[in-house]
Amino acid sequence: MRRIALSLIALGAMLAMYPQAACASNARSWVASYGSNGNPCTLTQPCATFDVAITNTFGGGEINCIDQGEFSPGPIISITKPITIDCEGVQGRIGAISISGVSISVGPTETVVLRGLDISGFTGGDFGIAYYAGAALHVEKCIIHDFNSSGSSFGWGILVAPSTNNAVLKVYVSDTSLINNGTTSSGGGLLVQPNAVVNTITKVVLNRVEVRNNFFGIKADGTVANTSGGVINMTVRDSVSAGNTANGIVGTSSGNGPAIVMMVDRSASSHNGGYGVIAFGPLTTIRIGNMSIAGNATGAGTLSGGSVQSFKTNQIKGNSVDGTPLPGIGLD
Helix, strand or coil: CHHHHHHHHHHHHHHHHCHHHCCCCEEEEEECCCCCCCCCCCCCCCECCHHHHHHCEEEEEEEEECCCEECCCCCCEEECCCEEEECCCCCEEEECCCCEEEEEECCCCCEEEEECEEEEEEEECCEEEEEEECCEEEEECCEEEEECCCCCCCCEEEEECCCCCCCEEEEEEEEEEEECCCCCCCCEEEEECCCCCECCEEEEEEEEEEEECCCEEEEEEECCCCCECCEEEEEEECCEEECCCCCCEEEEECCCCCEEEEEEECCEEECCCCEEEEEECCCEEEEEECCEECCCCEEEEEECCCEEEECCCCEECCCCECCCCCCECCCC
């Protein structure tokens, strides 16, 4: 709570510094390394940071980078309306020394797109991207790295934490790298973790995503207290989770939390310090096909009633322990 309060204070201070940005005036805004936050964020008069550009941009509008630069205001960039930040081709940088790089909480029909960003925690920071509410989040062609704040729920490259009952959230991550996130005991690349909500549906698709050298790799967690019902439905395709300290791909459920259903196809989970793939808890089902699982402490396995099912098209060899043969399921 203290971190959230500090971020709100910082946001209020920044808005006070730039009173001309109180009203949105642009369908498309611009930032540049030579920009000024006294400018109207147009192509000829760009702003210096994303927070001011967001304030100057209508809901549903777009922000572009003219050149490569550091465009973060300091502690956090807060997105509370539908918007696209697109810096593909030049790479916009966001440095989050503490708290989060980008925090997103928008309306139930609203979409946010982040493209072409380098989001760095500078070996600190809680989350690269924290997504709490909205219809959909698209993360494309981004690098999210070095978020290493300590604590069981901190130090994640991407956190998806639905905070509204009966909500439906969709997350699409493509052509993105999640690297060096987490500490020696917590955090990781991507965490989906509904937070004290009821009957929330979270749909996540990872396509061509590299998750490397984190603590955990990819994790779906339905065990938070006071969370019940709903489902976490995740698809991982053409992706790699490798070199992580703990498990590469993991689903963890409780008896009354959301069900976890994962499909992993044409992907690799290799050289992780724990399991390559593990399903933990009675409501967790992970189905795998065309996977390479090698070099892990344990290849694939289950605990406490979880289920890992195989289409029998996988290569699970060369682990310290490959694991027991997985139950097969047919191709339809």
